[in-house]
Amino acid sequence: xxxxxxxxxxxxxxxxxxxxxxxxxxxxxxxxxxxxxxxxxxxxxxxxxxxxxxxxxxxxxxxxxxxxxxxxxxxxxxxxxxxxxxxxxxxxxxxxxxxxxxxxxxxxxxxxxxxxxxxxxxxxxxxxxxxxxxxxxxxxxxxxxxxxxxxxxxxxxxxxxxxxxxxxxxxxxxxxxxxxxxxxxxxxxxxxxxxxxxxxxxxxxxxxxxxx
Numbered sequence: 001x002x003x004x005x006x007x008x009x010x011x012x013x014x015x016x017x018x019x020x021x022x023x024x025x026x027x028x029x030x031x032x033x034x035x036x037x038x039x040x041x042x043x044x045x046x047x048x049x050x051x052x053x054x055x056x057x058x059x060x061x062x063x064x065x066x067x068x069x070x071x072x073x074x075x076x077x078x079x080x081x082x083x084x085x086x087x088x089x090x091x092x093x094x095x096x097x098x099x100x101x102x103x104x105x106x107x108x109x110x111x112x113x114x115x116x117x118x119x120x121x122x123x124x125x126x127x128x129x130x131x132x133x134x135x136x137x138x139x140x141x142x143x144x145x146x147x148x149x150x151x152x153x154x155x156x157x158x159x160x161x162x163x164x165x166x167x168x169x170x171x172x173x174x175x176x177x178x179x180x181x182x183x184x185x186x187x188x189x190x191x192x193x194x195x196x197x198x199x200x201x202x203x204x205x206x207x208x209x210x211x212x
């Protein structure tokens with residue numbers, strides 16, 4: 001895949017350092033000098049793919065292996081990436097403020113150039129939001145440190161259902177409810193019944209028809 005050309009505004013930026021080629025070859029041995037050069041270019045906003053395409057620089061796979069095996073390089077790489085986000089933000093402003101080529105010779109807008117600049121800005125914004133979401137992300141994360149209490153109102157039917165479930169569990173476990181039982185009161189006489197029915201002892205059984 002061919003490298004995408006940079007915008008004229010970035011190419012003409014005099015503050016952007018130029019890195020000389022180091023010659024042919026793909027070094028695989030880690031050296032502090034190579035690590036510092038990679039970190040410097042990452043901090044300047046370059047991508048690792050673009051850095052590794054430079055003759056004399058290690059392959060991307062080699063750089064990733066260094067990150068996994070060498071803690072000092074992993075820390076240096078992470079700090080360089082963080083600074084590189086700031087450089088990328090500067091590039092966004094540079095591209096957005098540059099209106100070179102936005103107008104055709106006849107005075108009409110050059111839509112293709114505007115769309116290209118917009119794509120460059122949006123791509124950098126997307127990468128910044130993904131690599132540093134706390135700084136450049138659109139979503140605001142709110143940290144809640146208090147406690148939230150939920151009040152649940154149960155219906156009478158649900159209370160009875162839960163009570164029956166608890167009693168069934170206690171009965172299965174052999175647990176009895178401690179307390180004093182109330183004495184059972186005799187039933188009140190029926191006011192519509194006759195005098196004989198009211199005078200009959202409460203504990204005397206009624207005679208059945210077949211007993212007479």
